[in-house]
Amino acid sequence: MDVRDNVAVVTTDVKVGETVVLDDGTKVKVVEKIPRGGKVALAPIARAEPVLRYGTEIGLATQAMTTGQHVHTHNLGGKG
Amino acid sequence: MSKDFSFEGWQRPDGRIGIRNHCLVLATVVCASGVIREVARRLPAVVGVEHAHGCGRPPPDLGLQIKTLAGLVENPNVGGTVLVGLGCEPLSVGLLQSVLPKNGKPLRSVVVQEAGGSRKAADRVEALAREILSGLEEMHCHRGTARDLVVGLECGGSDTFSGITANPAVGKAVDWLVAMGGTAILSETTEMIGALGPLLRRAGDEEVAARLEAMVNRQEARTLEVMGPLAHLVLAPGNIESGLSTIAEKSLGCIAKGGSSPVREVLDYAQRPSRRGLVVMNTPGYDAESITGLAAGGAQAIIFTTGRGTPVGFPVVPVIKVSSTSELYEAMSDDIDVDAGSVLSGTTVAHVGEEILGVLLRAARGERIKAELNEQAVFAIAQTHEAF
Numbered sequence: 001m002d003v004r005d006n007v008a009v010v011t012t013d014v015k016v017g018e019t020v021v022l023d024d025g026t027k028v029k030v031v032e033k034i035p036r037g038g039k040v041a042l043a044p045i046a047r048a049e050p051v052l053r054y055g056t057e058i059g060l061a062t063q064a065m066t067t068g069q070h071v072h073t074h075n076l077g078g079k080g
Numbered sequence: 081m082s083k084d085f086s087f088e089g090w091q092r093p094d095g096r097i098g099i100r101n102h103c104l105v106l107a108t109v110v111c112a113s114g115v116i117r118e119v120a121r122r123l124p125a126v127v128g129v130e131h132a133h134g135c136g137r138p139p140p141d142l143g144l145q146i147k148t149l150a151g152l153v154e155n156p157n158v159g160g161t162v163l164v165g166l167g168c169e170p171l172s173v174g175l176l177q178s179v180l181p182k183n184g185k186p187l188r189s190v191v192v193q194e195a196g197g198s199r200k201a202a203d204r205v206e207a208l209a210r211e212i213l214s215g216l217e218e219m220h221c222h223r224g225t226a227r228d229l230v231v232g233l234e235c236g237g238s239d240t241f242s243g244i245t246a247n248p249a250v251g252k253a254v255d256w257l258v259a260m261g262g263t264a265i266l267s268e269t270t271e272m273i274g275a276l277g278p279l280l281r282r283a284g285d286e287e288v289a290a291r292l293e294a295m296v297n298r299q300e301a302r303t304l305e306v307m308g309p310l311a312h313l314v315l316a317p318g319n320i321e322s323g324l325s326t327i328a329e330k331s332l333g334c335i336a337k338g339g340s341s342p343v344r345e346v347l348d349y350a351q352r353p354s355r356r357g358l359v360v361m362n363t364p365g366y367d368a369e370s371i372t373g374l375a376a377g378g379a380q381a382i383i384f385t386t387g388r389g390t391p392v393g394f395p396v397v398p399v400i401k402v403s404s405t406s407e408l409y410e411a412m413s414d415d416i417d418v419d420a421g422s423v424l425s426g427t428t429v430a431h432v433g434e435e436i437l438g439v440l441l442r443a444a445r446g447e448r449i450k451a452e453l454n455e456q457a458v459f460a461i462a463q464t465h466e467a468f
Contacts, residue, residue, distance in 0.1 A: 039240070058332065078328065
């Protein structure tokens, strides 16, 4: 993953309160359950702020998110 | 990669080398389909290809059909062809023959209305195909290397792991193939929407950059026109279920298949590359039409990554499957050739890339890959109003 990313993909199902460890050793406490393959917010993301994966914008937040939240189509949209 | 990357193939009159030596029995029009099926039943050694085209479409679509069918006949994996037409269609056997090179590979034709109906036509096609098959058996092999290979790149049923495991591993294999003088074709314009920035940084020159930009912007505009505010969701339900949220997220994973080489050329659908190295072809994200464009452009093999699991193959081209997770590999091991999911449990992307290159070499040396063993073969031509 890229250092600019503000989301990461979880490789197992994660429950509320569990901590995920990123490739670089950073720990993130998950605040809602995230299915395997889902994305977790690594930092607070404001509404309309870009969501970055691969160091590149994959869309804009359609609602504010806190660290550890699940990021998917319910809170992430495209520019269109 | 210092290993000996060579294989024994079949040299065609135009100098290209096939890694298969198929006798193709090809319909020029939908109405000849029954004859194709009958001949394929009688002679399992031939590859029968029927389709829904050849009549009833305006000139731009007819042009795409001619180009695609001609490209299929000219694909180096095809040793000889029997064309089968009906007799009253725009895409007649005569029209197709007129765009194919003279003194090329064995090419025969049968017209159903002239042969006296479908049963007599099938008898005639069978006899001509037997002649071609016996000629193919007598052909000598020629040594080919990576420089003789054109490999199409495709992904279908992507998931969030595709961009972490399978696609970067294919990218690694492509970097090595290109370093050895080979050619790889990145395709699926819909899956470049949102990834134009990283793509343009890899454009080999200004003309390539301008063509890439125009191609992706046009596809994005069409998507917006058709999908409206839901354009960013031009994803399959399975993509979303697996965790992919937007087309940009899917695209950024998709283009990882191209590796890190500069893009040398931008091709139209079904166009043959004129330069070696990494090139891009304008195809829809719809897999069946995309792999048909790649094969018509002359790809002798296709590397196809999948997260959800797809079994599709192509009639005359081995389609090598790479899974993004080990769970998928285990669940569909009959269909998947390489498990890139091992990256998630510590295997390096480079190691899986080497494994993919190894399977490509074995396929070039004649080993039948899973889609061939399963006789999976789809053929669909992109049309003006192509699928997304």
